[in-house]
Amino acid sequence: MSDTARTALLDQVDAANRNTVAALLAVADAVNARTTTGPLPTKALPLVESLALRLMEGRTTLCRDLSWAHPAPATWMPYAPGLIRCAACVRTVLARIKGTDQDFRCDGCGKYSRPLYPQAAMIPGQMLDLPEVQFTVSMPTITVTYGLCRRCR
Ligand SMILES: [Zn+2]
Ligand SMILES: [Zn+2]
Numbered sequence: 001m002s003d004t005a006r007t008a009l010l011d012q013v014d015a016a017n018r019n020t021v022a023a024l025l026a027v028a029d030a031v032n033a034r035t036t037t038g039p040l041p042t043k044a045l046p047l048v049e050s051l052a053l054r055l056m057e058g059r060t061t062l063c064r065d066l067s068w069a070h071p072a073p074a075t076w077m078p079y080a081p082g083l084i085r086c087a088a089c090v091r092t093v094l095a096r097i098k099g100t101d102q103d104f105r106c107d108g109c110g111k112y113s114r115p116l117y118p119q120a121a122m123i124p125g126q127m128l129d130l131p132e133v134q135f136t137v138s139m140p141t142i143t144v145t146y147g148l149c150r151r152c153r
Pocket of ligand 1: 090
């Protein structure tokens with residue numbers, strides 16, 4: 001990969017990260033939610049570890065609209081864990097939510113809970129470039145969205 005191509009890819013990674021931060025802040029502002037920066041929230045860590053394991057085992061992959069070569073904002077939902085999804089594919093999953101008891105299962109403890117408090121944690125996108133083996137891949141910017149019960153929140 002040329003230096004120019006490397007710079008262009010890094011710019012795309014930065015853009016995907018900035019766009020995701022702006023979108024999350026806009027949503028948080030609209031619903032008057034608290035936001036934090038820094039390390040992932042403690043409650044998100046088991047979910048992110050689960051995602052990492054699923055990726056390594058090939059049990060989670062990208063939806064057909066995303067690519068390891070083109071950074072983009074993406075979403076992973078632990079209750080639909082097989083895909084990291086683009087915005088259109090997220091809408092398809094959200095349309096399946098019908099308010100059944102299964103839709104009110106806490107992603108922390110697994111217990112039924114009404115209300116369920118929506119949460120989101122962003123894993124910044126990044127580029128992995130190994131020029132000596134001519135290998136370059138970009139991780140999408142992944143927003144993990146999940147719901148917690150009052151006790152797990
Ligand atoms: Zn998609
Ligand atoms: Zn819980």
